[in-house]
Amino acid sequence: MTLILETERLTLRHLNLDDAPFIVKLLNDPDFLHFIGDRGVRNLEDAEHYLQNGPMASYRQHGFGLFMTQLRHCGTAIGICGLLRRLTLPDVDVGFALLPAFRGQGYASEAAAATVCWGRRELGLQRIIAITSPDNLGSARVLEKIGLRFAGLTRLDGESVDTCLFVPDLDTS
C-alpha cells in the first residue's frame, strides 16, 4: 500500500485493483454521474480497467492521480481525492468525490486542502486549479474553503457545455 498523506481524520493512499468494488459503487452514485460524468463502470471488470488506465496509469506517468480516501481511525473507504493532469487544462487540477453517507462532515474540504498542500510541497506544483459544473454548489464551496476562487466559465476542448474554472485565490493570471 502506498500511503500519500494523513490528515487529522483521513488517510490518502494509492488506489489499487482491490479497490474495484468500491469504485463500482462510487462511480455509479447519482451525484457522481450527474456532476462528474458517466465513466461507463458497471462491474468489477470495468472498474479494474478504469483503475489501471486512470489513477494507476497517472501514478506511473505523473507521480500523482486520484487517491483512495479513508477514515484514519478505522480504514473505511469514503471516496477519492487527488490531482489530475488533463490534456484540456494548462494546470494540474484537484478533484474529489465522496460516497453520500460521508458528505457534509468536512471530509472533502479536509482531503482537498491536504492534497493541494501535498502537491505544492512534494511535487512543486505552485498553481493547482479546479473545474466544476456550474450547478455543483457543494463542490464550489469546498474549493472556496481551500483557498480557490471562481475565475469564470470556460469551454473545455470536446465539451458541449461550460465549466466553472477555479484558481488560487491570490492568482491574477
Ligand SMILES: CC(C)(COP(=O)(O)OP(=O)(O)OC[C@H]1O[C@@H](n2cnc3c(N)ncnc32)[C@H](O)[C@@H]1OP(=O)(O)O)[C@@H](O)C(=O)NCCC(=O)NCCS
Ligand atoms: C462535492 C462533495 C465532494 C462535497 O463533499 P462534502 O463532504 O459535503 O464537503 P464538505 O463537508 O467538506 O464541505 C461542503 C461545503 O459545501 C456546502 N454545501 C454542500 N452542498 C451544498 C449546496 N448544494 N449548496 C451550497 N453549499 C453546499 C456545505 O454546507 C459545506 O460548506 P460549510 O462547511 O461552509 O457548511 C460531495 O458532495 C460529492 O462527492 N459530490 C459528488 C461528486 C462531486 O460533485 N465531486 C466534485 C466534482 S468537481
